[in-house]
Amino acid sequence: MKYFSRFHNRSRNLRPPDLYEYFVDNFWYKTAGMENQKINEPLRGSHKADIVIIGGGFTGLSAAYNIRKKFPEKTIVLLEGAFCGYGASGRNGGFCIATALLDWDQKDPERRQKDLAVSSYGLDQIKMMISDHGVNCDFAENGMLAVAMNEKQVDELEEYREELNRFGLESTLVQGKDLEAEIKSPLFVAGLKEPHGAILNPAKLAREMKRVVEEVGVEVRERTVVTRIRPGQINHVDTELGVIHAPTLVIAMNAYAHKLGFFKNRVFPVSVYQVATEPLSRAQWESIGWGNRQGLSDLRTLFSYSAPTADGRIVMGGSDFVYYDHDALSSGNDKTVTHRVIDNLFAFFPQLEGLQIDHAWGGTTAYTLGRNPSVGVIGDYQNIFYGTGFNEGVPSTQTAGRIIADLMAGESNDFTDHVMVNRKIPYAGPKNLRGIFGRGVRWMMENLGYSPIH
Numbered sequence: 504m505k506y507f508s509r510f511h512n513r514s515r516n517l518r519p520p521d522l523y524e525y526f527v528d529n530f531w532y533k534t535a536g537m538e539n540q541k542i543n544e545p546l547r548g549s550h551k552a553d554i555v556i557i558g559g560g561f562t563g564l565s566a567a568y569n570i571r572k573k574f575p576e577k578t579i580v581l582l583e584g585a586f587c588g589y590g591a592s593g594r595n596g597g598f599c600i601a602t603a604l605l606d607w608d609q610k611d612p613e614r615r616q617k618d619l620a621v622s623s624y625g626l627d628q629i630k631m632m633i634s635d636h637g638v639n640c641d642f643a644e645n646g647m648l649a650v651a652m653n654e655k656q657v658d659e660l661e662e663y664r665e666e667l668n669r670f671g672l673e674s675t676l677v678q679g680k681d682l683e684a685e686i687k688s689p690l691f692v693a694g695l696k697e698p699h700g701a702i703l704n705p706a707k708l709a710r711e712m713k714r715v716v717e718e719v720g721v722e723v724r725e726r727t728v729v730t731r732i733r734p735g736q737i738n739h740v741d742t743e744l745g746v747i748h749a750p751t752l753v754i755a756m757n758a759y760a761h762k763l764g765f766f767k768n769r770v771f772p773v774s775v776y777q778v779a780t781e782p783l784s785r786a787q788w789e790s791i792g793w794g795n796r797q798g799l800s801d802l803r804t805l806f807s808y809s810a811p812t813a814d815g816r817i818v819m820g821g822s823d824f825v826y827y828d829h830d831a832l833s834s835g836n837d838k839t840v841t842h843r844v845i846d847n848l849f850a851f852f853p854q855l856e857g858l859q860i861d862h863a864w865g866g867t868t869a870y871t872l873g874r875n876p877s878v879g880v881i882g883d884y885q886n887i888f889y890g891t892g893f894n895e896g897v898p899s900t901q902t903a904g905r906i907i908a909d910l911m912a913g914e915s916n917d918f919t920d921h922v923m924v925n926r927k928i929p930y931a932g933p934k935n936l937r938g939i940f941g942r943g944v945r946w947m948m949e950n951l952g953y954s955p956i957h
């Protein structure tokens with residue numbers, strides 16, 4: 504079982520270090536009314552279940568939903584250390600890019616169509632949550648707008664347009680007046696309008712998905728930090744206040760899994776930061792355009808992404824993707840990176856000078872060499888299912904949950920055949936050298952404009 508280190512975290516009831524920070528000034532939590540939401544009781548005492556899911560982000564919640572559909576008779580318990588949506592799922596940019604799981608190197612046209620169906624599934628599942636379960640997450644299927652800031656990037660946009668075309672996806676390159684009709688920035692020279700994609704409020708989606716999985720009969724325990732997992736035919740999961748035994752486990756901890764010894768030195772945490780402005784006035788919106796309200800991102804390696812919110816603000820993030828030494832998690836705040844994000848915002852839109860920044864926060868997402876996620880099953884008894892390595896995962900983690908359920912049911916289909924299923928995650932080198940390596944990569948990204956790792 505090479506993705507699990509048995510000797511990690513041997514002492515009982517030891518909280519994985521650095522797991523939870525004290526305070527996150529997350530705009531999405533505010534809009535989801537987190538201060539007034541009920542956080543479920545922790546697991547106390549000794550319990551049994553058929554299936555235990557660890558992690559209450561999109562991967563865990565989607566797995567819970569899909570497993571319940573396939574196994575209505577089984578007892579399923581989801582354990583979340585803080586509250587559902589506490590991790591990257593409740594903090595991200597809300598970009599839902601339907602093409603995230605496409606295999607761009609795929610040559611076979613039939614295979615490409617299957618890939619597209621799997622890749623689009625995440626977005627479709629969110630739409631199904633909205634239509635069938637009344638999920639409210641400020642979902643807006645406005646598409647994406649990728650912008651170029653120089654001629655080289657215009658060529659990259661053109662190449663990207665052709666790649667999308669090979670998957671049968673239409674997109675439009677806009678310049679001059681057509682670009683201005685989409686967005687007004689002195690830095691942008693071209694844009695690619697992609698209709699496939701949406702923006703949403705991720706914390707609302709996570710909290711609503713918690714409601715849905717409870718409604719379909721999954722037991723959700725929050726404030727339940729798992730301190731140790733002892734795998735076996737029956738897996739023993741120690742928590743701070745209890746223990747639960749189950750023949751089947753799902754590891755849905757993405758960037759946090761290494762703290763319990765899973766995917767160590769393969770999946771490592773990278774921190775990303777975001778800001779939310781105050782609401783813009785009508786005149787300020789007119790000065791930047793953006794009437795179609797797409798998710799906007801640029802093509803630099805240390806790119807920024809931004810989107811309008813339902814209440815007329817701009818949320819912007821990116822500009823840097825930070826690796827903290829020894830796989831430390833995000834503190835939730837990093838002043839230096841936050842300032843970079845703000846500088847980017849006003850460089851894109853100098854006409855907004857004076858606009859206040861109301862919130863700044865960050866979170867931890869997972870990184871792998873190659874930037875590829877993996878979903879599959881491990882363990883001597885092949886009874887530990889997982890989804891990990893989601894660097895960008897808003898729609899892909901929804902798909903991951905479906906794949907986990909299909910694998911558990913022993914199905915063989917386009918989902919279980921996808922290239923990310925049981926994908927080998929490359930060794931990322933020793934943890935104590937990763938910081939130095941990470942800084943080298945970052946220097947190359949900034950100064951040479953490319954990264955050797957993706």
Ligand SMILES: Cc1cc2nc3c(=O)[nH]c(=O)nc-3n(C[C@H](O)[C@H](O)[C@H](O)COP(=O)(O)OP(=O)(O)OC[C@H]3O[C@@H](n4cnc5c(N)ncnc54)[C@H](O)[C@@H]3O)c2cc1C
Pocket residue numbers: 519522557558559560561562563582583584585586587588589590591592593594595596597598599600727728729730755756757758759760762763774775776777820865866867868869890893894895896897898900
């Ligand atoms: C700031 C930021 C911006 C992003 N922007 C985008 C974007 O716009 N679009 C996009 O597609 N992706 C984006 N991402 C990435 C995306 O959010 C993640 O890929 C995705 O949410 C991962 O979901 P997950 O459920 O696998 O992990 P998470 O949401 O991180 O969930 C893991 C959960 O496990 C819990 N946990 C961890 N350890 C334990 C333990 N020991 N015991 C119990 N529970 C535990 C955590 O509390 C957490 O809730 C962004 C990420 C960040 C941080």
